[in-house]
Amino acid sequence: MTRKQKRLSVIAGGLAFLGAATGLTFYALGQKASYFYMPVDLTTASVMPGQRIRLGGLVEKGTIQRGQGAMVGFSVTDTHKSVKVTYTGILPDLFREEQGVITEGTFGPDGVFVADSVLAKHDERYMPKEVADGLKAKGVWQESKSE
DSSP, X not given: OOHHHHHXXXXXXXXXXXXXXXXXXXXXXXXXXXXXXXXXXXXXXXXXXXXXXXXXXXXXXXXXXXXXXXXXXXXXXXXXXXXXXXXXXXXXXXXXXXXXXXXXXXEOTXXXXXXXXXXXXXXXXOOOHHHHHHXXXXXXOOOOOOO
């Protein structure tokens, strides 16, 4: 092999290695991605059973039901559609009705969203960005003006 051929083979090998590493990285990230949906978005979305998603909106008033142990049932709404959610675990201290929430999990065979994590707002002016953007787009939520 000449010097030029060796150099080209090293460059080609390096590019092949970088291409394989990039492909594997994107594949791994694609497997861990959790897509964000509002309840009304689920009517048009094709969510596969067992696919992890994030469901965001407001906790619907009058829907929080405590079950056995740490099991809690509630509905997440965007005022147009509601989705029933079950969660087993300790809820955040600031979790309450008519407040912004993001749940992460999968849909069960009965159509109920089974959450394995629940995130709630942390003060009276904060709303999770995805939830705020979705509610603003539907004209449901408006940002409060700070003094």
